[in-house]
Amino acid sequence: MTDASESVPEGEPVQTRFPEEEEGSSLTSPAEDSSPEAQASDDREEHVPAEDSSPEAQVSDDQEEHAPATFEPEVDPSPEEDEQEPQDFYGWLMRSYSRMREGSEDEAWEAAQKALELGTDEPNLYVHLCQQFKPERRRQLAHAAMQVTPPSHDAFQWLWVEVALSYWYQGNYPEAVAEFETVLKQQGLEPRLVGVLENSLGMSLEAAGRYKEAEERYLATGNPEAAVRARARSGDVAGALKLLEQGIGPSEPAIHRALEATFQGLLGLPIPDLSARLEALEAFQDDWVYNDFMAGVLLVVSKRVEEGAFRLERFLEACRVHSNEWGTTLRWEAGIAEEVIRILAGDAESPDIQADAETRESPAPEEPGDSGSSE
Numbered sequence: 588m589t590d591a592s593e594s595v596p597e598g599e600p601v602q603t604r605f606p607e608e609e610e611g612s613s614l615t616s617p618a619e620d621s622s623p624e625a626q627a628s629d630d631r632e633e634h635v636p637a638e639d640s641s642p643e644a645q646v647s648d649d650q651e652e653h654a655p656a657t658f659e660p661e662v663d664p665s666p667e668e669d670e671q672e673p674q675d676f677y678g679w680l681m682r683s684y685s686r687m688r689e690g691s692e693d694e695a696w697e698a699a700q701k702a703l704e705l706g707t708d709e710p711n712l713y714v715h716l717c718q719q720f721k722p723e724r725r726r727q728l729a730h731a732a733m734q735v736t737p738p739s740h741d742a743f744q745w746l747w748v749e750v751a752l753s754y755w756y757q758g759n760y761p762e763a764v765a766e767f768e769t770v771l772k773q774q775g776l777e778p779r780l781v782g783v784l785e786n787s788l789g790m791s792l793e794a795a796g797r798y799k800e801a802e803e804r805y806l807a808t809g810n811p812e813a814a815v816r817a818r819a820r821s822g823d824v825a826g827a828l829k830l831l832e833q834g835i836g837p838s839e840p841a842i843h844r845a846l847e848a849t850f851q852g853l854l855g856l857p858i859p860d861l862s863a864r865l866e867a868l869e870a871f872q873d874d875w876v877y878n879d880f881m882a883g884v885l886l887v888v889s890k891r892v893e894e895g896a897f898r899l900e901r902f903l904e905a906c907r908v909h910s911n912e913w914g915t916t917l918r919w920e921a922g923i924a925e926e927v928i929r930i931l932a933g934d935a936e937s938p939d940i941q942a943d944a945e946t947r948e949s950p951a952p953e954e955p956g957d958s959g960s961s962e
Contacts, residue, residue, distance in 0.1 A: 673698075673701070675705060676702050676705045676706060676707040676712075677707070677712075679698050679699070679701040679702035679705065680698075680699075680702045680712060680716060682698040682701075682702075683695045683696075683698035683699045683702060683716065683719070684719065686698055687719050692720070692721075695719065695720075696720065696724055699716050699720070699728060702716060703716070703728070703731055703732060703735070706735060710732070710736040710737075710740050710742035710743070710746075711741075711742045711745070713728075713729075713732035713736065713742060713746060714729075714732075714742060714745045714746055714749060716728065716732070717729045717732065717746070717749045718749065721756075722753040722754070722756045722757045723753070723757075725749060725752070725753045725756075726749070726750050726753035726754070729746045729747070729749040729750045729753070730750060732746050733746045733747065733750075741777055741780070744770060744773065744776060744777075744780055745780070747766070747770045748767075748770065748780075748783070748784070748787070750766055751763050751766035751767050751770065751787065751791075752787075754766060755787075755791060755794070755911075756911050760791050760794040760795035761795050763787075763791040763794075763795075764788065764791045764792055764795055764797075767784055767787050767788040767791055768788060770784055771784050771785070771788065782808075785804065785808040785810075786808075786810065786813070788804060789801045789804045789805050789808075789810065789813055789817070790916055792804060793817055793820060793916065794915050794916065798817050798818070798820055798821035799821065801813075801814075801817045802814045802817040802818055802821075805817060806835075811830075811835045811836055811837075811838075812836050812837040812838075812842075812846075814830070814835070815827050815830050815831060815835060815836045815837075815846065818830060819850065819919070820919040824850050824853055824854055825850075825854060827850055828847065828850040828851065828854065831843065831846060831847045831850070832847070839871075840867075841864075841867035841868055841870065841871065842868070842871065842878075844864050844867065845864055845865075845867070845868040845878075845881045845882075845885070846881060848861060848864045848881075848885055849880075849881045849884050849885060852884050852885060852887075852888040853884065853923070858885075858888065861885065861888065861889055862889070864885065865882065865885050865886065865889065868881060868882055868885070869882070876902060876905045876906075876913055876917075877917070877920070879898045879899070879901050879902035879905070880898075880899070880902045880917070880920045880923075880924060882895075882898045883895045883896070883897075883898035883899035883902060883924060883927070884899075884923070884927070886898060887899075887927060887931070892931060895927075895931075896927075896928060896931050899924040899927055899928055900928065902920070902921075902924055903921060903924050903925065903928070906918075906921045
């Protein structure tokens with residue numbers, strides 16, 4: 588992590604868009620003796636934002652689209668400790684977590700404000716403090732924490748990611764795109780954060796219906812599998828298949844061939860070595876929710892209807908449970924899975940899943956609204 592005492596990297600200064608403070612809603616700055624410029628203490632583990640938070644998570648090994656990770660404090664306060672009035676940032680931090688687990692969000696929010704008022708020399712803890720709240724409060728707390736965190740500290744950029752994510756979770760994808768684009772323009776970003784931001788920007792562009800831009804972004808930043816899926820979600824399944832045939836797509840051969848077969852099945856084309864492709868895909872069935880979609884389609888095509896329906900139902904259930912993550916990024920696939928299930932329910936003997944796959948586009952994003960917390 589960057590030493591907070593270092594100077595701001597050369598280049599354009601970080602330009603963040605702080606919301607106008609509303610009466611009674613502003614958060615106070617930390618006390619002078621808790622300067623955020625101080626380097627993180629050696630006697631307490633420095634917490635780093637979860638790398639697998641979604642949509643900010645990177646796609647690892649060209650296979651995963653992560654649901655957001657939730658941060659759990661490493662030490663649970665005892666009932667006796669929780670009844671005592673906290674005396675420092677860490678105490679109020681733990682009080683906030685405790686109240687949130689009890690379902691008392693307003694009390695958790697009050698404790699979070701107390702924690703921010705006292706401040707900490709470990710700004711990364713601000714990131715986790717934000718993540719437990721619903722979008723509006725998540726964004727407000729992140730903005731306030733940015734005001735007391737040096738722009739030279741890595742936590743400043745991760746807090747900015749929280750601002751962008753708050754828009755994502757509200758369904759305000761254009762604003763999420765704008766935030767991610769602005770963060771990426773800053774100088775001196777750590778490589779891991781750049782990967783998270785690029786993937787998040789691509790996913791936000793897709794969620795906003797800007798598939799061509801998302802595809803170009805994925806290709807430019809070394810995520811060809813995501814680029815192929817973006818092409819398919821735009822309604823151009825044949826074009827996505829062509830990219831795969833040109834060698835563009837997943838780096839894992841079994842996944843590449845399974846995705847190719849899935850698109851062939853949706854287009855009603857013959858699938859060479861279907862049984863072998865299915866068998867190879869099964870080795871990855873527990874690794875990634877998207878594999879359930881591919882396996883479900885291919886099992887139905889191969890007339891293994893009950894198995895295929897089970898895999899598609901399991902895929903849809905994952906999308907429903909993680910509605911703000913997979914339910915958003917995989918809504919094109921979910922639409923196809925739902926149609927196949929309906930067809931199977933009406934005629935289980937001769938399913939036809941070709942339908943309008945060539946012209947199907949992802950459903951239009953819903954109107955922005957406070958959809959709840961990221962958990």
